[in-house]
Amino acid sequence: xxxxLILILTLIQTxxxxxxxxxxxxxxxxxxxxxxxxxxxxxxxxPGNMSFDLRLGLKxxxxxxxxxxxxxxxxxxHERYGKHLTKAEAEALVAPHPKSVKAVTLWLNFHKFSSEDxxxxxxxVTFRTTIxxxxxxxxxxxxxxxxxxxxxKVIRTMGYSIPRELHxxxxxxxxxxxxxxxxxxxxxxxxxxxxxxxxxENLAIDFSANASVPTSCNTxxxxxxxxxxxxxxxxxxxxxxxxxxxxxxxLDEFANRADLQKFFRQYRSEAVGxxxxxxxxxxxxxxxxxxxxxxxxxxxxxxxxxxPTPNIYYSTGGSPPFDPDSDTPTNTNEPxxxxxxxxxxxxxxxxxxxxxxxxxxxxxxxxxxxxxxxLFAQLGSLGTTVxxxxxxxxxxxxxxxxxxxxxxxxxxxxxxxxxxFVTAVGGTTRVNPEIGVGFSGGGFSRYFARPLYQNQAVSxxxxxxxxxxxxxYNATGRAYPDLAAQxxxxxxxxxxxxxSVGGTSASSPTxxxxxSLLNDFLLxxxxxxxxxxxxxxxxSALNGFNDIVSGSNPGCNTNGFxxxxxWDPVTGLGTPDFLRLMSLV
Ligand SMILES: *[C@@H]1O[C@H](CO)[C@@H](O)[C@H](O)[C@H]1NC(C)=O
Ligand SMILES: *[C@@H]1O[C@H](CO)[C@@H](O)[C@H](O)[C@H]1NC(C)=O
Ligand SMILES: *[C@@H]1O[C@H](CO)[C@@H](O)[C@H](O)[C@H]1NC(C)=O
Ligand SMILES: *[C@@H]1O[C@H](CO)[C@@H](O)[C@H](O)[C@H]1NC(C)=O
Ligand SMILES: *[C@@H]1O[C@H](CO)[C@@H](O)[C@H](O)[C@H]1NC(C)=O
Numbered sequence: 001x002x003x004x005l006i007l008i009l010t011l012i013q014t015x016x017x018x019x020x021x022x023x024x025x026x027x028x029x030x031x032x033x034x035x036x037x038x039x040x041x042x043x044x045x046x047p048g049n050m051s052f053d054l055r056l057g058l059k060x061x062x063x064x065x066x067x068x069x070x071x072x073x074x075x076x077x078h079e080r081y082g083k084h085l086t087k088a089e090a091e092a093l094v095a096p097h098p099k100s101v102k103a104v105t106l107w108l109n110f111h112k113f114s115s116e117d118x119x120x121x122x123x124x125v126t127f128r129t130t131i132x133x134x135x136x137x138x139x140x141x142x143x144x145x146x147x148x149x150x151x152x153k154v155i156r157t158m159g160y161s162i163p164r165e166l167h168x169x170x171x172x173x174x175x176x177x178x179x180x181x182x183x184x185x186x187x188x189x190x191x192x193x194x195x196x197x198x199x200x201e202n203l204a205i206d207f208s209a210n211a212s213v214p215t216s217c218n219t220x221x222x223x224x225x226x227x228x229x230x231x232x233x234x235x236x237x238x239x240x241x242x243x244x245x246x247x248x249x250x251l252d253e254f255a256n257r258a259d260l261q262k263f264f265r266q267y268r269s270e271a272v273g274x275x276x277x278x279x280x281x282x283x284x285x286x287x288x289x290x291x292x293x294x295x296x297x298x299x300x301x302x303x304x305x306x307x308p309t310p311n312i313y314y315s316t317g318g319s320p321p322f323d324p325d326s327d328t329p330t331n332t333n334e335p336x337x338x339x340x341x342x343x344x345x346x347x348x349x350x351x352x353x354x355x356x357x358x359x360x361x362x363x364x365x366x367x368x369x370x371x372x373x374x375l376f377a378q379l380g381s382l383g384t385t386v387x388x389x390x391x392x393x394x395x396x397x398x399x400x401x402x403x404x405x406x407x408x409x410x411x412x413x414x415x416x417x418x419x420x421f422v423t424a425v426g427g428t429t430r431v432n433p434e435i436g437v438g439f440s441g442g443g444f445s446r447y448f449a450r451p452l453y454q455n456q457a458v459s460x461x462x463x464x465x466x467x468x469x470x471x472x473y474n475a476t477g478r479a480y481p482d483l484a485a486q487x488x489x490x491x492x493x494x495x496x497x498x499x500s501v502g503g504t505s506a507s508s509p510t511x512x513x514x515x516s517l518l519n520d521f522l523l524x525x526x527x528x529x530x531x532x533x534x535x536x537x538x539x540s541a542l543n544g545f546n547d548i549v550s551g552s553n554p555g556c557n558t559n560g561f562x563x564x565x566x567w568d569p570v571t572g573l574g575t576p577d578f579l580r581l582m583s584l585v
Pocket of ligand 1: 050
């Protein structure tokens with residue numbers, strides 16, 4: 001008996017001493033890829049002595065509470081409707097648990113980092129380390145990869161692990177397995193040289209509320225077409241001191257001020273002389289001799305729709321591309337995070353924000369997509385509406401094969417459109433009536449479950465749709481787009497010349513403009529901004545949209561989905577009717 005007790009005590013002692021070191025060496029996989037993400041190729045091992053910044057996203061302790069609060073404050077039949085959180089209230093909900101900070105600190109101490117080496121800020125833990133040390137800490141193997149389309153080189157690993165004990169304290173570590181970079185992102189626009197630009201707006205457009213839309217809008221879209229079509233042309237904004245509309249740009253895309261003046265002279269003459277503000281985020285540039293198609297399209301159509309509402313263009317940059325032959329630390333900037341962390345730290349945030357970028361959901365690690373999606377929820381909880389273009393490849397571009405090793409063909413949802421906390425905007429074309437445009441991105445997330453707010457609308461669609469394409473899409477996933485707007489033949493001034501541009505990149509700024517005017521209407525009456533609109537548009541504002549009932553979005557060698565009565569995965573609930581929306585919000 002006595003000997004037995006000693007034996008037990010010895011066992012306990014050994015395991016305590018052992019566990020102190022062993023717990024940090026007991027690594028479990030956090031994320032790994034089977035194949036190198038498409039578009040990237042292996043170049044060489046990363047130099048072990050090179051230093052770079054690792055960034056850990058700590059678990060947001062009360063993220064569930066933030067999301068349920070968001071669902072209440074954005075639900076028009078809830079007593080908390082419109083009671084947006086203050087910045088401090090939202091930050092308290094997303095702050096990490098002290099235990100998470102402590103656990104990560106102990107792990108870093110074990111690896112000889114002291115508190116001076118580490119920056120704790122906004123739920124992120126950032127520290128500089130070398131490739132070889134990061135490889136030891138994360139059981140990873142960092143390599144240099146090349147992206148031929150953007151000729152960018154990055155350092156990433158095909159997989160990484162963290163101590164078992166940290167799994168419930170850490171959401172993500174970057175840079176690791178997300179290969180997306182600010183330069184490899186995909187915009188959702190394309191030039192349409194086949195559509196002859198109209199250099200002068202010589203249409204005698206009748207701006208009265210019920211005027212029919214000119215047939216020229218069948219091919220070439222100008223602000224006059226959109227304002228007549230979506231019935232904003234008689235509205236005069238008044239809350240221009242408080243209301244703001246933001247456009248987020250990446251990829252070294254700069255919005256050009258001279259081009260905007262020419263655009264105004266031709267298509268929105270009363271706006272001549274007004275402009276927008278550029279905010280440079282994370283060393284984003286503002287090269288006025290190098291106008292970007294995406295940037296000009298976005299800013300010309302947000303201002304064209306919302307004038308005289310102040311518009312802000314966020315030029316989001318990153319560090320210089322990584323050069324394996326120099327000692328410069330590698331680029332750790334990744335899409336969305338830098339901009340989100342920047343904007344969430346600001347005391348005043350535009351009430352409407354539009355972004356026209358999106359990539360196949362499967363190229364973004366789930367943990368990363370989830371973290372970014374939660375940051376969009378945080379923006380919504382503060383009273384901001386976040387629009388994203390739904391993508392330009394219908395139900396999926398390319399061969400649509402999965403990257404999980406099985407190489408199955410599946411429809412490819414696009415992120416961030418697939419995040420349930422953003423409003424995804426698809427495309428239409430033609431007028432009287434509008435129809436869904438063939439490239440309009442739409443489908444069902446494989447990461448995010450269908451949110452309650454769209455349950456009824458989506459169930460109705462699925463019941464009508466039947467079994468076609470079953471197995472190719474995830475019927476229980478978050479369904480998108482939510483809304484739509486014109487997406488072809490937008491007349492855009494680029495470098496002084498008018499060109500035609502298409503894509504859901506055009507649709508998102510258009511809808512953003514309409515909702516910015518709705519906010520103006522509410523703010524003028526002393527009401528709060530709309531904030532996250534999805535629960536509203538799927539319920540009491542349902543009749544504020546023109547249901548689009550024809551068109552389809554082929555992709556993945558299929559005919560895709562088709563538009564029909566009610567919500568559908570081509571045009572969502574339809575295109576906005578500002579006058580009806582004004583009476584519904
Ligand atoms: C890393 O090692 C290489 C080769 O051993 C050397 O040429 C280079 O200067 C070192 N770089 C740093 C930052 O120490
Ligand atoms: C820590 O990071 C935050 C956010 O990036 C930054 O604002 C702050 O200056 C950093 N602090 C130090 C001491 O580097
Ligand atoms: C426009 O049409 C609606 C419904 O058809 C009608 O109620 C409204 O009075 C009309 N407005 C004008 C300015 O004609
Ligand atoms: C601005 O863009 C032009 C045209 O691409 C380029 O020639 C010039 O070097 C750029 N200027 C700066 C400061 O980057
Ligand atoms: C379908 O979506 C759910 C979320 O609703 C997700 O958990 C599941 O993994 C998805 N299934 C497939 C096959 O993608």
